[in-house]
Amino acid sequence: MADELTLYTNPMSRGQIARWMVHETGLPHGVVVLDYGTTMKAPDYLAINPMGKVPAIVHNGQVVTECAAICAYLADAVPERELAPPPADRGDYYRWLLFAAGPLEQAVITRALGMEVPEDKEAMAGFGSYDRAVAALESWLKDHDYVAAGRFTAADVYVGAQVIWGTQFGTLPKLPAFEGYAARLLEREAYRSAKAIDDALIAEMRAAAPA
Structure with a gap:
């Protein structure tokens, strides 16, 4: 079946x-x-x-x-x-997948809402500060084409979506490490085919919306 x-x-x-x-x-x-x-x-x-x-x-x-x-x-x-590394080699895979889902997204959303964590309260926030969260990911992507296993994995779908969206819409800075990483992912056929479907649906929704 x-x-x-x-x-x-x-x-x-x-x-x-x-x-x-x-x-x-x-x-x-x-x-x-x-x-x-x-x-x-x-x-x-x-x-x-x-x-x-x-x-x-x-x-x-x-x-x-x-x-x-x-x-x-x-x-x-x-x-x-092979969208995940072998179980014995999943440290970086889980680390950055969940970093993007947790500290990075919290930092980006907090900044987008116009809120800043007071310096003396950073220990209470899972991301510390926006700048620290961004710097952590940048430092990794400076030296790695993909986030884990030296190749594309499912972690790159989530981390990559955050970086692609963030650099396009200004919630992440257009740093060379981010732009190079995003460029590699934008060439993937699965990304292109999925994005084309969603873009077409968005166009349909906008066309059908009341003027």
Whole structure:
């Protein structure tokens, strides 16, 4: 029996990350596009994700939410694609995947909301400071083409999405290490095919929106 995979998403969301990861796996899948405030908050979807947000996947009856978890789960679901390093070599893989999902995203969102952590309260914040979080990732990418195993892995989907989006929209500085890393990822066929679908859906939504 073929694997059954369904992606729940909205093109104007972090669902773009999950779609990219799904395309990296090559798995056949269905897609359900949900609307904010309506189908995303409907009882049938809340039964999948009580947070009422996307993305989520259901794979062979298993529900997975949160983009970093989706990336890690799907990498393990298709070992033949080698989207995760061997278990004994996953230190950097888990480190940077969860760094991007935790300290980096917290730092970026905090800055975007116009909030700064007082210096004497940095120990209470998981990211310390925005500058420190950015510098940590920059220092790694200066010396590594990819975040783990010397090659592309599922961690690069999540970390890469943060860097691509951040450098394009100004939430991350356009540092050479970030721009070089983003350029490598933008050439991936799975990224391009997933992005084309989401861009087309966004165009349709905007065209259908009331003037």
